[in-house]
Amino acid sequence: MDRLIEILEDIQPDADYETCTTLIDDHILGSLQIISLVAEIEDEFDITIPTVEIKPENFNSAQSLMAMIERLEDEG
């Protein structure tokens, strides 16, 4: 989780990723940030994020992002 928050802070510094649950809804993460984020997460966690996973419920908070990462890791 710490590594994910580091990546998020590197991509978009002005947000409280510990508590924020509206990263997409409040336009904190736009499409450009999502492109960077996906590339960094895939590299860091050795997973592939399919385009169908790019939806607000997966990207609205650090927690939901982490849950998606863990699920994709399990699916192999």
Added chain:
Amino acid sequence: MGSYISISYLLLFLPIVAIVFSVVPKKIKPFVLLAASLVFIWTCSRFWIIYWIFTTLSVYLAALFVEKSKQKCKEALPSAEDREQKKAIKKQFARKQLCVVSLIIIANIGLLAVLRYSQFFVANFNIIVQKLGADFQVALPKFAACIGISFYTLQAVSYLHDVYKGKIAADHNLGRLALYMSFFPIIMEGPICRYSDTAERLWNCERIQFKDFTFGMQRIAFGILKKVVVADRLNVMVTSIFREYQYCDYDGGIIFLGAVLYTIELYMEFSGTIDVVIGSGEIFGVTIPENFRQPFFSKSITEFWQRWHITLGTWFKDYVFYPVTMSKPMKKLTKNARKKLGRNYGPMPASIFAFGCVWLCNGLWHGAGWEFIFFGFYHFVLISLGSLILPLSTALFKKWNFDRHKLPYRIFTIVRTAILVCIGEMFFNSRGLSEGFKMFKVLVTKFTFKSFFNGAIFTMGMDRFDYIVILAVIALVFAVGLMKEKGISPREWLAERHICVRWAVLFTMIMAIVIFGAYGTGYIPIDPIYANF
């Protein structure tokens, strides 16, 4: 039935379907909607309904194949001895699925391209051949298409793609898929619905509720008001400016007024029709997605496209933008660019490439002509420039301690966006790209407000009365938009008022349509701008 805002639809087709729908048992209701939708398509397209049948059957069968293949893959996996073998089995089945899905998507998009764009491509081919000095020309092909082909093809592609990606399950019920693909209020002008949001709700429709019925009727009345009082009334002057500007020696001020009025006409026509569409759905208890969210409150072109023709924008985002930016080469490009260009500009190369793909498709989707391709390119340039400037302007505003949320600055950005949109729409409505550039040249080089004060603007098909009527309805639309921006639902707000107020509002709207609607001599109702898509 050439339009939803027609007597044949509003006073005949819709009431008959609603009556039949309300008297039959629940089990039969979806079949009533399906039969009505097929009758609607048949009435508009006759024999060419065959194209719709092809698309519906092809995605239905392809989705079932994908599901069966996934099932077979699951059954085959336990026999694998190690992880590598498992991967190989998965790859083998995935390749088959991809082949079938690609083939069906190419066939359907190809069919759309042949029916809608072959004339454009052949005409351009002939020009090139002529320029090269060859002495032959290919005859321009003429094809009839099925109503709503651009809309239902995008719905079909999204359904098959989502099944392939495992987002939704394949539908075994051909009737439910056919209803999703044909529902009569959306077939002609959208919105572009998603299977996961719409299909089940449509198939499990309930009996008509009083609240849904009254809300639906209000929405329909509001849509008709926008179309027949504003759009049809503006059409006379807009046609006069756009079709006769070269003979009448209009100045830049008139051209700019024409661009603004056309943009208002387009918005009132398209959003008015969508109001009728959503209202029709509401009557049957079906929530159709919104296609507009107060677009003229946008502070940038990017935001404008998040509020205008929303379902088309999200379709392109989900099925063109992200698949392109998330492709392996683009991800690699993003990673490398981030190292060299930093976090702000790192994702730009991939996203600008993807924006280019999106806006080429968007331009072509709007029509087969260079003016439409230019329309897409124009927005691509504005959005790309906006993305490139944003990090810089954010840093500068921070340095200068400038508050971008202050009202004057917000108004400035809203007006700036509206002007840029109007110029884009001027090209969109011009008769060819060269005409668009000629108009733009007049707009820039001969701009003057003279015609606004010497009475010239009252001699082009609209008098003072027309302006007053149009401004009154625009003020009403603005007030409704402002309420929505503040998070207030105008209809919920109205529903809480006394019954006398509610009926007075509805009665006033109906009377305004009857009295101020642009009918009879001197008026030519606009053909629905998006109906032949």
